[in-house]
Amino acid sequence: MSKPQKILISGAGLVGSLLSVLLGRRGYEVAIFERRPDMRGVEVDSGRSINLALSSRGIHALEQAGLIDDVRKLLIPMRGRALHLSGGGKEFSSYGQREEELIYSVSRRDLNCLMMSAAEEAEPVDILFNQSVEQVDFEKGELAIVDLQNDHSYRRSFDLLIGADGAGSPTRDALLAANGGECSVDFLDHDYKELEIPPLNSEAGGYQIEPEALHIWPRGGYMLIALPNQDGSFTVTLFMPKQGEISFEKLENADQLNAFFEAEFPSAKRLIPDLESDFFANAQGRLGTVRCSKWYYQDKALILGDASHAIVPFHGQGMNSGFEDCSELIRLLDKHNDDWSVVLPEFDRIRRPNANAIADMALENYVTMRESVTDSKFQLKKELGFELERRFPDRFVPRYSMVMFHLLPYASAMTRGNVQQEILSELVQGVDELSKVDLEKAERLVRDKLPVVDLSRPY
Numbered sequence: 001m002s003k004p005q006k007i008l009i010s011g012a013g014l015v016g017s018l019l020s021v022l023l024g025r026r027g028y029e030v031a032i033f034e035r036r037p038d039m040r041g042v043e044v045d046s047g048r049s050i051n052l053a054l055s056s057r058g059i060h061a062l063e064q065a066g067l068i069d070d071v072r073k074l075l076i077p078m079r080g081r082a083l084h085l086s087g088g089g090k091e092f093s094s095y096g097q098r099e100e101e102l103i104y105s106v107s108r109r110d111l112n113c114l115m116m117s118a119a120e121e122a123e124p125v126d127i128l129f130n131q132s133v134e135q136v137d138f139e140k141g142e143l144a145i146v147d148l149q150n151d152h153s154y155r156r157s158f159d160l161l162i163g164a165d166g167a168g169s170p171t172r173d174a175l176l177a178a179n180g181g182e183c184s185v186d187f188l189d190h191d192y193k194e195l196e197i198p199p200l201n202s203e204a205g206g207y208q209i210e211p212e213a214l215h216i217w218p219r220g221g222y223m224l225i226a227l228p229n230q231d232g233s234f235t236v237t238l239f240m241p242k243q244g245e246i247s248f249e250k251l252e253n254a255d256q257l258n259a260f261f262e263a264e265f266p267s268a269k270r271l272i273p274d275l276e277s278d279f280f281a282n283a284q285g286r287l288g289t290v291r292c293s294k295w296y297y298q299d300k301a302l303i304l305g306d307a308s309h310a311i312v313p314f315h316g317q318g319m320n321s322g323f324e325d326c327s328e329l330i331r332l333l334d335k336h337n338d339d340w341s342v343v344l345p346e347f348d349r350i351r352r353p354n355a356n357a358i359a360d361m362a363l364e365n366y367v368t369m370r371e372s373v374t375d376s377k378f379q380l381k382k383e384l385g386f387e388l389e390r391r392f393p394d395r396f397v398p399r400y401s402m403v404m405f406h407l408l409p410y411a412s413a414m415t416r417g418n419v420q421q422e423i424l425s426e427l428v429q430g431v432d433e434l435s436k437v438d439l440e441k442a443e444r445l446v447r448d449k450l451p452v453v454d455l456s457r458p459y
Protein backbone atom coordinates (compact mmCIF):
# COMPACT_ATOMS: atom_id res chain seq x y z
CA MET A 1 0.00 0.00 0.00
CA SER A 2 1.51 3.36 -0.88
CA LYS A 3 -1.60 5.56 -0.92
CA PRO A 4 -4.19 4.56 1.72
CA GLN A 5 -7.90 4.78 0.97
CA LYS A 6 -9.09 4.87 4.53
CA ILE A 7 -7.25 6.78 7.25
CA LEU A 8 -8.30 6.42 10.87
CA ILE A 9 -7.05 8.91 13.44
CA SER A 10 -7.12 8.15 17.13
CA GLY A 11 -7.75 11.42 19.04
CA ALA A 12 -9.46 14.68 18.01
CA GLY A 13 -7.31 16.89 20.25
CA LEU A 14 -5.36 19.82 18.85
CA VAL A 15 -3.09 17.81 16.57
CA GLY A 16 -5.59 15.19 15.38
CA SER A 17 -8.11 17.89 14.46
CA LEU A 18 -5.63 19.98 12.49
CA LEU A 19 -4.24 16.95 10.70
CA SER A 20 -7.74 15.83 9.69
CA VAL A 21 -8.32 19.23 8.02
CA LEU A 22 -5.06 18.95 6.07
CA LEU A 23 -5.62 15.32 5.03
CA GLY A 24 -9.26 15.96 4.18
CA ARG A 25 -8.15 18.78 1.88
CA ARG A 26 -5.87 16.33 0.08
CA GLY A 27 -8.91 14.20 -0.63
CA TYR A 28 -8.36 11.44 1.93
CA GLU A 29 -11.33 9.80 3.59
CA VAL A 30 -10.68 10.34 7.29
CA ALA A 31 -12.50 9.11 10.39
CA ILE A 32 -11.44 10.23 13.86
CA PHE A 33 -12.24 8.29 17.02
CA GLU A 34 -12.27 10.54 20.07
CA ARG A 35 -12.68 9.24 23.61
CA ARG A 36 -14.26 12.40 25.01
CA PRO A 37 -17.72 13.80 24.25
CA ASP A 38 -18.00 16.60 21.67
CA MET A 39 -16.76 19.69 23.54
CA ARG A 40 -18.81 21.93 21.25
CA GLY A 41 -21.99 20.59 22.82
CA VAL A 42 -21.19 20.08 26.46
CA GLU A 43 -18.85 21.48 29.07
CA VAL A 44 -15.97 19.02 28.81
CA ASP A 45 -12.90 19.08 30.93
CA SER A 46 -10.32 19.76 28.23
CA GLY A 47 -7.87 17.90 30.42
CA ARG A 48 -5.30 20.59 31.10
CA SER A 49 -4.10 24.11 30.37
CA ILE A 50 -7.10 26.26 29.57
CA ASN A 51 -5.03 28.51 27.35
CA LEU A 52 -1.81 28.10 25.41
CA ALA A 53 0.88 30.18 23.75
CA LEU A 54 0.74 29.96 19.97
CA SER A 55 3.83 30.99 17.99
CA SER A 56 5.29 30.92 14.48
CA ARG A 57 5.40 27.16 13.90
CA GLY A 58 1.79 26.69 14.91
CA ILE A 59 0.73 29.76 12.95
CA HIS A 60 2.50 28.45 9.84
CA ALA A 61 0.57 25.16 10.02
CA LEU A 62 -2.75 26.97 10.59
CA GLU A 63 -2.02 29.13 7.54
CA GLN A 64 -1.33 26.00 5.52
CA ALA A 65 -4.72 24.63 6.59
CA GLY A 66 -6.42 27.92 5.60
CA LEU A 67 -7.61 28.50 9.18
CA ILE A 68 -5.46 31.37 10.38
CA ASP A 69 -7.96 34.15 9.57
CA ASP A 70 -10.54 32.55 11.84
CA VAL A 71 -7.97 31.65 14.49
CA ARG A 72 -6.70 35.25 14.62
CA LYS A 73 -10.06 36.27 16.11
CA LEU A 74 -9.22 34.10 19.13
CA LEU A 75 -5.72 35.45 19.77
CA ILE A 76 -4.37 37.85 22.39
CA PRO A 77 -0.84 39.08 21.63
CA MET A 78 1.77 38.75 24.36
CA ARG A 79 4.75 41.05 23.76
CA GLY A 80 7.00 39.81 26.54
CA ARG A 81 7.31 38.69 30.12
CA ALA A 82 5.85 40.85 32.88
CA LEU A 83 7.97 39.88 35.87
CA HIS A 84 6.52 40.23 39.38
CA LEU A 85 9.59 40.16 41.59
CA SER A 86 9.88 39.10 45.22
CA GLY A 87 9.64 42.28 47.24
CA GLY A 88 6.96 43.76 44.98
CA GLY A 89 8.93 45.24 42.04
CA LYS A 90 7.74 44.77 38.45
CA GLU A 91 9.74 44.59 35.22
CA PHE A 92 8.86 44.04 31.59
CA SER A 93 11.14 42.04 29.33
CA SER A 94 10.15 41.91 25.66
CA TYR A 95 10.40 38.58 23.83
CA GLY A 96 11.84 40.03 20.65
CA GLN A 97 12.95 43.36 19.30
CA ARG A 98 10.77 43.69 16.23
CA GLU A 99 7.15 44.79 16.11
CA GLU A 100 6.00 41.41 14.79
CA GLU A 101 7.93 39.31 17.33
CA LEU A 102 5.00 38.31 19.53
CA ILE A 103 3.47 35.15 20.84
CA TYR A 104 -0.28 34.71 21.32
CA SER A 105 -2.52 33.40 24.06
CA VAL A 106 -5.34 31.21 22.73
CA SER A 107 -8.06 29.17 24.40
CA ARG A 108 -7.43 25.43 23.96
CA ARG A 109 -11.11 24.74 23.79
CA ASP A 110 -11.96 27.47 21.24
CA LEU A 111 -9.07 26.47 19.00
CA ASN A 112 -9.94 22.78 19.19
CA CYS A 113 -13.63 23.48 18.46
CA LEU A 114 -12.75 25.69 15.48
CA MET A 115 -10.55 23.01 13.93
CA MET A 116 -13.10 20.22 14.49
CA SER A 117 -15.83 22.30 12.85
CA ALA A 118 -13.54 23.15 9.92
CA ALA A 119 -12.78 19.46 9.47
CA GLU A 120 -16.43 18.43 9.51
CA GLU A 121 -17.85 21.31 7.47
CA ALA A 122 -15.48 21.53 4.59
CA GLU A 123 -13.83 18.14 4.37
CA PRO A 124 -14.66 14.46 4.03
CA VAL A 125 -13.91 13.97 7.72
CA ASP A 126 -16.05 12.14 10.28
CA ILE A 127 -15.45 12.69 13.98
CA LEU A 128 -16.92 10.00 16.23
CA PHE A 129 -17.10 11.04 19.88
CA ASN A 130 -17.21 8.87 23.03
CA GLN A 131 -15.25 6.23 21.12
CA SER A 132 -12.19 4.91 22.89
CA VAL A 133 -9.46 3.17 20.90
CA GLU A 134 -8.43 0.19 23.01
CA GLN A 135 -6.30 -2.09 20.85
CA VAL A 136 -4.63 -2.20 17.46
CA ASP A 137 -4.04 -5.25 15.29
CA PHE A 138 -1.56 -4.08 12.65
CA GLU A 139 -1.51 -7.42 10.77
CA LYS A 140 -5.25 -7.40 10.20
CA GLY A 141 -5.35 -3.59 9.96
CA GLU A 142 -8.05 -3.38 12.65
CA LEU A 143 -8.83 -1.27 15.68
CA ALA A 144 -10.76 -2.48 18.73
CA ILE A 145 -12.97 0.38 19.90
CA VAL A 146 -15.27 0.81 22.87
CA ASP A 147 -18.35 2.98 22.41
CA LEU A 148 -18.45 4.64 25.83
CA GLN A 149 -21.94 6.02 25.41
CA ASN A 150 -23.64 2.78 24.46
CA ASP A 151 -21.24 0.50 26.29
CA HIS A 152 -20.33 -1.89 23.50
CA SER A 153 -17.17 -2.90 21.64
CA TYR A 154 -16.59 -3.24 17.93
CA ARG A 155 -13.78 -3.36 15.38
CA ARG A 156 -12.93 -1.05 12.51
CA SER A 157 -10.54 -1.72 9.64
CA PHE A 158 -7.98 0.79 8.40
CA ASP A 159 -5.40 1.20 5.66
CA LEU A 160 -3.46 3.71 7.72
CA LEU A 161 -3.75 4.54 11.42
CA ILE A 162 -2.54 7.83 12.87
CA GLY A 163 -2.18 8.05 16.63
CA ALA A 164 -2.77 11.63 17.77
CA ASP A 165 -4.00 10.39 21.12
CA GLY A 166 -1.80 12.38 23.46
CA ALA A 167 0.88 11.68 26.03
CA GLY A 168 -0.76 8.43 27.23
CA SER A 169 -1.22 7.21 23.64
CA PRO A 170 -2.67 3.70 23.26
CA THR A 171 -1.46 3.73 19.63
CA ARG A 172 2.10 4.27 20.89
CA ASP A 173 1.78 1.24 23.16
CA ALA A 174 0.58 -0.91 20.26
CA LEU A 175 3.34 0.40 18.00
CA LEU A 176 5.94 -0.40 20.60
CA ALA A 177 4.58 -3.93 21.04
CA ALA A 178 4.69 -4.47 17.25
CA ASN A 179 8.05 -2.80 16.54
CA GLY A 180 10.02 -3.48 19.68
CA GLY A 181 12.35 -0.56 20.36
CA GLU A 182 12.26 1.80 23.28
CA CYS A 183 10.04 4.48 24.64
CA SER A 184 10.65 6.49 27.79
CA VAL A 185 8.23 8.65 29.74
CA ASP A 186 10.14 10.82 32.21
CA PHE A 187 7.99 12.64 34.70
CA LEU A 188 9.27 15.88 36.19
CA ASP A 189 9.38 16.03 39.97
CA HIS A 190 7.34 19.24 39.67
CA ASP A 191 3.56 19.32 39.09
CA TYR A 192 1.17 22.13 38.18
CA LYS A 193 -2.19 23.47 39.25
CA GLU A 194 -4.46 26.00 37.55
CA LEU A 195 -6.11 28.99 39.26
CA GLU A 196 -7.96 32.03 37.94
CA ILE A 197 -7.72 35.82 38.03
CA PRO A 198 -11.26 36.92 37.14
CA PRO A 199 -12.06 39.87 34.83
CA LEU A 200 -12.12 43.38 36.29
CA ASN A 201 -15.87 43.47 35.96
CA SER A 202 -17.80 40.20 35.74
CA GLU A 203 -20.30 41.70 33.25
CA ALA A 204 -18.19 44.06 31.17
CA GLY A 205 -14.86 42.22 31.26
CA GLY A 206 -11.65 44.23 31.31
CA TYR A 207 -8.30 43.06 32.64
CA GLN A 208 -6.98 43.49 36.18
CA ILE A 209 -3.35 43.36 34.99
CA GLU A 210 -1.60 44.17 31.69
CA PRO A 211 -3.23 41.86 29.11
CA GLU A 212 -0.56 41.84 26.40
CA ALA A 213 2.02 39.96 28.44
CA LEU A 214 2.80 36.58 29.91
CA HIS A 215 3.01 37.27 33.64
CA ILE A 216 5.58 35.44 35.73
CA TRP A 217 6.17 35.44 39.47
CA PRO A 218 9.62 33.76 39.44
CA ARG A 219 10.72 32.43 42.82
CA GLY A 220 13.75 30.27 42.14
CA GLY A 221 12.57 26.71 42.77
CA TYR A 222 8.98 27.34 41.70
CA MET A 223 6.86 29.95 39.92
CA LEU A 224 3.42 31.23 39.09
CA ILE A 225 2.52 32.29 35.54
CA ALA A 226 -0.62 33.88 34.04
CA LEU A 227 -1.86 34.05 30.43
CA PRO A 228 -4.76 36.30 29.36
CA ASN A 229 -8.18 35.07 28.15
CA GLN A 230 -10.55 36.99 25.89
CA ASP A 231 -13.17 37.49 28.62
CA GLY A 232 -10.75 39.57 30.72
CA SER A 233 -9.67 36.72 32.99
CA PHE A 234 -6.22 35.18 33.30
CA THR A 235 -5.47 31.50 33.68
CA VAL A 236 -2.84 31.22 36.39
CA THR A 237 -0.61 28.18 36.74
CA LEU A 238 1.44 27.29 39.79
CA PHE A 239 4.47 25.10 39.01
CA MET A 240 6.29 23.67 42.02
CA PRO A 241 7.90 20.49 43.39
CA LYS A 242 5.58 17.66 44.37
CA GLN A 243 7.49 17.01 47.59
CA GLY A 244 9.97 18.77 49.83
CA GLU A 245 10.26 21.87 51.93
CA ILE A 246 8.24 24.07 49.56
CA SER A 247 5.96 21.76 47.63
CA PHE A 248 2.42 20.70 46.83
CA GLU A 249 2.48 18.12 49.62
CA LYS A 250 2.98 20.95 52.14
CA LEU A 251 -0.18 22.75 51.02
CA GLU A 252 -2.74 20.48 52.59
CA ASN A 253 -5.18 22.96 54.06
CA ALA A 254 -6.45 26.53 53.61
CA ASP A 255 -4.20 27.97 56.31
CA GLN A 256 -1.05 26.55 54.74
CA LEU A 257 -2.15 27.69 51.28
CA ASN A 258 -3.00 31.23 52.35
CA ALA A 259 0.19 31.62 54.34
CA PHE A 260 2.27 30.38 51.40
CA PHE A 261 0.63 32.75 48.90
CA GLU A 262 0.80 35.65 51.35
CA ALA A 263 4.54 35.09 51.80
CA GLU A 264 5.50 34.25 48.22
CA PHE A 265 2.88 35.73 45.88
CA PRO A 266 1.06 38.50 47.82
CA SER A 267 0.28 40.56 44.68
CA ALA A 268 -1.16 37.52 42.90
CA LYS A 269 -3.11 36.44 45.98
CA ARG A 270 -5.05 39.70 45.94
CA LEU A 271 -6.08 39.00 42.33
CA ILE A 272 -7.31 35.43 42.92
CA PRO A 273 -10.48 35.66 45.06
CA ASP A 274 -11.24 31.94 44.78
CA LEU A 275 -7.76 30.78 45.63
CA GLU A 276 -8.88 28.18 48.17
CA SER A 277 -11.70 26.68 46.13
CA ASP A 278 -9.68 26.70 42.86
CA PHE A 279 -6.68 25.15 44.54
CA PHE A 280 -8.47 22.34 46.32
CA ALA A 281 -10.96 21.59 43.53
CA ASN A 282 -8.58 21.62 40.56
CA ALA A 283 -6.49 18.62 39.61
CA GLN A 284 -2.77 18.58 40.27
CA GLY A 285 -1.34 17.87 36.80
CA ARG A 286 1.78 15.91 35.95
CA LEU A 287 4.44 17.02 33.49
CA GLY A 288 6.64 14.73 31.48
CA THR A 289 8.75 14.08 28.42
CA VAL A 290 8.09 11.23 25.99
CA ARG A 291 10.87 9.94 23.73
CA CYS A 292 10.45 6.96 21.40
CA SER A 293 12.90 5.15 19.16
CA LYS A 294 10.45 4.74 16.27
CA TRP A 295 7.27 6.60 15.39
CA TYR A 296 5.86 4.41 12.60
CA TYR A 297 5.00 0.83 11.74
CA GLN A 298 5.68 -0.23 8.15
CA ASP A 299 3.36 1.88 5.97
CA LYS A 300 0.45 1.22 8.31
CA ALA A 301 0.78 3.55 11.28
CA LEU A 302 2.30 6.76 12.58
CA ILE A 303 2.18 8.57 15.91
CA LEU A 304 2.57 12.34 16.21
CA GLY A 305 2.04 15.27 18.55
CA ASP A 306 2.19 14.42 22.25
CA ALA A 307 1.73 10.72 21.42
CA SER A 308 5.28 10.55 20.09
CA HIS A 309 6.98 13.51 21.78
CA ALA A 310 5.14 15.05 24.73
CA ILE A 311 7.34 17.72 26.33
CA VAL A 312 7.19 19.94 29.40
CA PRO A 313 5.35 23.24 28.72
CA PHE A 314 8.07 25.77 29.57
CA HIS A 315 8.90 26.79 26.01
CA GLY A 316 5.24 26.87 24.96
CA GLN A 317 6.04 24.43 22.13
CA GLY A 318 4.08 21.20 22.72
CA MET A 319 1.14 22.17 20.52
CA ASN A 320 3.34 24.22 18.19
CA SER A 321 5.65 21.29 17.55
CA GLY A 322 2.66 18.99 17.04
CA PHE A 323 1.27 21.44 14.49
CA GLU A 324 4.69 21.54 12.84
CA ASP A 325 4.52 17.72 12.59
CA CYS A 326 1.38 18.22 10.50
CA SER A 327 3.09 20.78 8.19
CA GLU A 328 6.09 18.53 7.78
CA LEU A 329 3.94 15.50 6.98
CA ILE A 330 2.10 17.44 4.26
CA ARG A 331 5.40 18.73 2.83
CA LEU A 332 6.67 15.15 2.57
CA LEU A 333 3.42 13.94 0.99
CA ASP A 334 3.87 16.67 -1.64
CA LYS A 335 7.48 15.71 -2.15
CA HIS A 336 6.81 11.96 -2.50
CA ASN A 337 3.53 12.04 -4.33
CA ASP A 338 1.61 10.61 -1.36
CA ASP A 339 3.73 7.47 -1.20
CA TRP A 340 3.40 6.79 2.54
CA SER A 341 5.91 3.93 2.43
CA VAL A 342 8.57 6.57 1.70
CA VAL A 343 7.03 9.41 3.71
CA LEU A 344 6.76 7.61 7.08
CA PRO A 345 10.46 6.65 7.48
CA GLU A 346 11.57 10.06 6.21
CA PHE A 347 9.20 11.85 8.59
CA ASP A 348 10.57 9.81 11.48
CA ARG A 349 14.21 10.49 10.46
CA ILE A 350 13.72 14.25 10.09
CA ARG A 351 11.32 14.94 12.92
CA ARG A 352 12.68 12.86 15.80
CA PRO A 353 15.96 14.79 16.34
CA ASN A 354 13.98 18.02 16.25
CA ALA A 355 11.47 16.71 18.79
CA ASN A 356 14.33 15.64 21.07
CA ALA A 357 15.91 19.09 20.74
CA ILE A 358 12.76 20.99 21.73
CA ALA A 359 12.24 18.53 24.61
CA ASP A 360 15.68 19.47 25.95
CA MET A 361 15.19 23.20 25.40
CA ALA A 362 11.79 23.06 27.14
CA LEU A 363 13.35 21.46 30.22
CA GLU A 364 16.09 24.10 30.24
CA ASN A 365 13.59 26.92 29.90
CA TYR A 366 11.95 25.98 33.21
CA VAL A 367 15.11 27.14 34.99
CA THR A 368 15.21 30.29 32.84
CA MET A 369 11.62 31.19 33.68
CA ARG A 370 11.63 30.50 37.38
CA GLU A 371 15.16 31.63 38.18
CA SER A 372 17.45 33.17 35.52
CA VAL A 373 15.08 35.92 34.31
CA THR A 374 15.78 37.86 37.51
CA ASP A 375 19.56 37.48 37.28
CA SER A 376 21.56 40.55 36.16
CA LYS A 377 23.98 38.47 34.04
CA PHE A 378 21.01 36.90 32.24
CA GLN A 379 19.60 40.38 31.52
CA LEU A 380 22.96 41.61 30.25
CA LYS A 381 23.35 38.60 27.96
CA LYS A 382 19.84 39.19 26.66
CA GLU A 383 20.60 42.85 25.87
CA LEU A 384 23.86 41.86 24.22
CA GLY A 385 22.07 39.16 22.22
CA PHE A 386 19.66 41.79 20.86
CA GLU A 387 22.62 44.08 20.05
CA LEU A 388 24.38 41.30 18.14
CA GLU A 389 21.18 40.48 16.30
CA ARG A 390 20.90 44.15 15.22
CA ARG A 391 24.51 44.12 14.01
CA PHE A 392 24.57 40.64 12.42
CA PRO A 393 20.95 39.72 11.67
CA ASP A 394 21.90 36.92 9.29
CA ARG A 395 24.23 35.26 11.82
CA PHE A 396 23.15 35.95 15.41
CA VAL A 397 19.50 35.34 16.31
CA PRO A 398 18.67 34.81 20.01
CA ARG A 399 17.69 31.20 20.66
CA TYR A 400 14.30 32.14 22.04
CA SER A 401 13.59 33.99 18.77
CA MET A 402 14.78 31.07 16.61
CA VAL A 403 12.35 28.79 18.43
CA MET A 404 9.37 31.14 18.74
CA PHE A 405 9.47 33.51 15.75
CA HIS A 406 11.13 31.46 13.01
CA LEU A 407 10.80 28.04 11.44
CA LEU A 408 14.42 26.97 11.63
CA PRO A 409 14.50 23.28 12.70
CA TYR A 410 14.63 22.95 16.48
CA ALA A 411 17.87 20.94 16.36
CA SER A 412 19.61 23.74 14.41
CA ALA A 413 18.23 26.35 16.82
CA MET A 414 19.64 24.35 19.72
CA THR A 415 23.08 23.86 18.13
CA ARG A 416 23.41 27.52 17.10
CA GLY A 417 22.00 28.56 20.48
CA ASN A 418 24.76 26.67 22.30
CA VAL A 419 27.45 28.42 20.23
CA GLN A 420 25.80 31.78 20.85
CA GLN A 421 25.67 31.10 24.58
CA GLU A 422 29.42 30.45 24.59
CA ILE A 423 30.01 33.72 22.71
CA LEU A 424 27.82 35.69 25.12
CA SER A 425 29.46 34.13 28.18
CA GLU A 426 32.91 35.01 26.86
CA LEU A 427 31.91 38.61 26.07
CA VAL A 428 30.25 39.38 29.42
CA GLN A 429 33.09 38.00 31.53
CA GLY A 430 34.10 40.73 34.00
CA VAL A 431 31.64 43.17 32.38
CA ASP A 432 28.55 44.61 34.08
CA GLU A 433 26.99 46.76 31.35
CA LEU A 434 26.46 46.66 27.61
CA SER A 435 28.55 49.76 26.86
CA LYS A 436 31.63 47.98 28.26
CA VAL A 437 31.39 44.91 25.99
CA ASP A 438 34.21 44.60 23.45
CA LEU A 439 32.19 44.76 20.22
CA GLU A 440 35.18 44.25 17.94
CA LYS A 441 35.84 40.95 19.66
CA ALA A 442 32.12 40.21 19.38
CA GLU A 443 32.27 40.70 15.61
CA ARG A 444 35.28 38.37 15.31
CA LEU A 445 33.59 35.66 17.37
CA VAL A 446 30.28 35.91 15.53
CA ARG A 447 31.91 35.79 12.07
CA ASP A 448 34.22 32.91 13.08
CA LYS A 449 31.72 30.73 14.87
CA LEU A 450 28.31 31.37 13.32
CA PRO A 451 27.74 30.69 9.62
CA VAL A 452 25.05 32.74 7.86
CA VAL A 453 21.61 31.31 8.58
CA ASP A 454 18.66 31.36 6.19
CA LEU A 455 15.68 32.02 8.44
CA SER A 456 13.25 32.22 5.56
CA ARG A 457 13.55 28.45 4.94
CA PRO A 458 10.94 26.62 6.96
CA TYR A 459 12.67 23.22 6.91
Ligand SMILES: Cc1cc2nc3c(=O)[nH]c(=O)nc-3n(C[C@H](O)[C@H](O)[C@H](O)COP(=O)(O)OP(=O)(O)OC[C@H]3O[C@@H](n4cnc5c(N)ncnc54)[C@H](O)[C@@H]3O)c2cc1C
Nearest residue numbers: 011013014015035053133165166305306313316318319320
Ligand atom coordinates in the same frame (compact mmCIF):
# COMPACT_ATOMS: atom_id res chain seq x y z
C1 LIG B 1 0.10 23.06 31.66
C2 LIG B 1 0.37 22.95 30.20
C3 LIG B 1 0.58 24.10 29.45
C4 LIG B 1 0.85 24.01 28.08
N1 LIG B 1 1.09 25.15 27.38
C5 LIG B 1 1.42 25.08 26.07
C6 LIG B 1 1.69 26.26 25.32
O1 LIG B 1 1.65 27.37 25.86
N2 LIG B 1 2.01 26.15 24.00
C7 LIG B 1 2.09 24.93 23.40
O2 LIG B 1 2.42 24.88 22.19
N3 LIG B 1 1.82 23.79 24.07
C8 LIG B 1 1.50 23.82 25.39
N4 LIG B 1 1.21 22.69 26.08
C9 LIG B 1 1.31 21.39 25.38
C10 LIG B 1 0.03 21.05 24.63
O3 LIG B 1 -1.04 21.03 25.52
C11 LIG B 1 0.16 19.70 23.97
O4 LIG B 1 1.40 19.59 23.31
C12 LIG B 1 -0.97 19.47 22.97
O5 LIG B 1 -2.20 19.42 23.63
C13 LIG B 1 -0.74 18.17 22.19
O6 LIG B 1 -1.84 17.94 21.35
P1 LIG B 1 -2.21 16.46 20.93
O7 LIG B 1 -3.37 16.58 20.04
O8 LIG B 1 -1.00 15.74 20.47
O9 LIG B 1 -2.62 15.75 22.29
P2 LIG B 1 -3.88 16.08 23.21
O10 LIG B 1 -4.18 17.51 23.21
O11 LIG B 1 -3.60 15.40 24.51
O12 LIG B 1 -5.08 15.33 22.49
C14 LIG B 1 -5.17 13.92 22.49
C15 LIG B 1 -6.60 13.53 22.21
O13 LIG B 1 -6.68 12.11 22.12
C16 LIG B 1 -7.81 11.65 22.85
N5 LIG B 1 -7.57 10.28 23.28
C17 LIG B 1 -6.71 9.86 24.22
N6 LIG B 1 -6.78 8.51 24.34
C18 LIG B 1 -7.71 8.09 23.45
C19 LIG B 1 -8.23 6.81 23.11
N7 LIG B 1 -7.82 5.69 23.73
N8 LIG B 1 -9.17 6.73 22.13
C20 LIG B 1 -9.59 7.87 21.50
N9 LIG B 1 -9.16 9.11 21.80
C21 LIG B 1 -8.21 9.21 22.76
C22 LIG B 1 -7.93 12.64 24.01
O14 LIG B 1 -9.23 12.64 24.56
C23 LIG B 1 -7.57 13.96 23.33
O15 LIG B 1 -8.68 14.59 22.77
C24 LIG B 1 0.91 22.74 27.45
C25 LIG B 1 0.67 21.59 28.19
C26 LIG B 1 0.42 21.68 29.54
C27 LIG B 1 0.18 20.43 30.32
